[in-house]
Amino acid sequence: TESTPSPQNTRTKRRRAIIWFNPPFSENVTTKIGKEFFKILEKHFPKRHKFHKILNRNNVKLSYSCTPNIGSMIKSHNRKTLDRTEETQTLPCNCRNKEQCPLDGQCRAKAVVYQATISDTTDPPSHTGIPEPEAKKRVSKHKNSMKHREHEQDTEPPKKPREMKDQGRIPVLKWKIPQPARPHQNGRPNRD
Numbered sequence: 254t255e256s257t258p259s260p261q262n263t264r265t266k267r268r269r270a271i272i273w274f275n276p277p278f279s280e281n282v283t284t285k286i287g288k289e290f291f292k293i294l295e296k297h298f299p300k301r302h303k304f305h306k307i308l309n310r311n312n313v314k315l316s317y318s319c320t321p322n323i324g325s326m327i328k329s330h331n332r333k334t335l336d337r338t339e340e341t342q343t344l345p346c347n348c349r350n351k352e353q354c355p356l357d358g359q360c361r362a363k364a365v366v367y368q369a370t371i372s373d374t375t376d377p378p379s380h381t382g383i384p385e386p387e388a389k390k391r392v393s394k395h396k397n398s399m400k401h402r403e404h405e406q407d408t409e410p411p412k413k414p415r416e417m418k419d420q421g422r423i424p425v426l427k428w429k430i431p432q433p434a435r436p437h438q439n440g441r442p443n444r445d
Contacts (some may be wrong), residue, residue, distance in 0.1 A: 272308070275318040287315045348389075355428040360389035365430045369395065371414060392428055399424075 276286050291310060298308045344361040348354040356367065367388050368381045398404045399414050414424035 269312060270307075272313045274313060274315045276315075278317040290315060344387075355392045356388055356430055359430050360387070360392070362388050362430060367391065368429050368431055370427045370429070371417070371424050388430065 274290060276290075291313075294308060294310070294313060298305050346354050346358040346360050348360060351358065354360050356362070359365075365388060366381060369392075399418070414426060417424040
């Protein structure tokens, strides 16, 4: 005999919208807060009230908040994020032409100080910065802003290369990483 498929109920059940009341727990409080809260709820939202459908014993639940106090939560969060020892691991260079890497194979370094120096002047001006996330991306933005006038405001590149380019001279920039450093973050003291 063939079994006929039974018609399944395709209607999805709507979940109730429950409003949670979480009073902070304290052993010093002797009042039964939950009982008092539900008394107030029944007194101010009786069956004839227009908000009784939303605020009644079936839709409002009570649970004591047993989380640590806000001060200890903030302290632990700050301790985790600010005092974390950041590993400055340098990824290998991924330039197509390794000989033309702007930072001699250190182009993917993170949290370092980079310096750009113009090589064909007698008193070489320099520009220093801290890239985030990678030095290669920051150097690329600098080169783009020096090459194209419409991107001039994207970064704060060295002023001298732009002036030299306007005079018809070709600036040659040398990029180097003099020292590792951590980028500045609000709330953390500068230790570099």
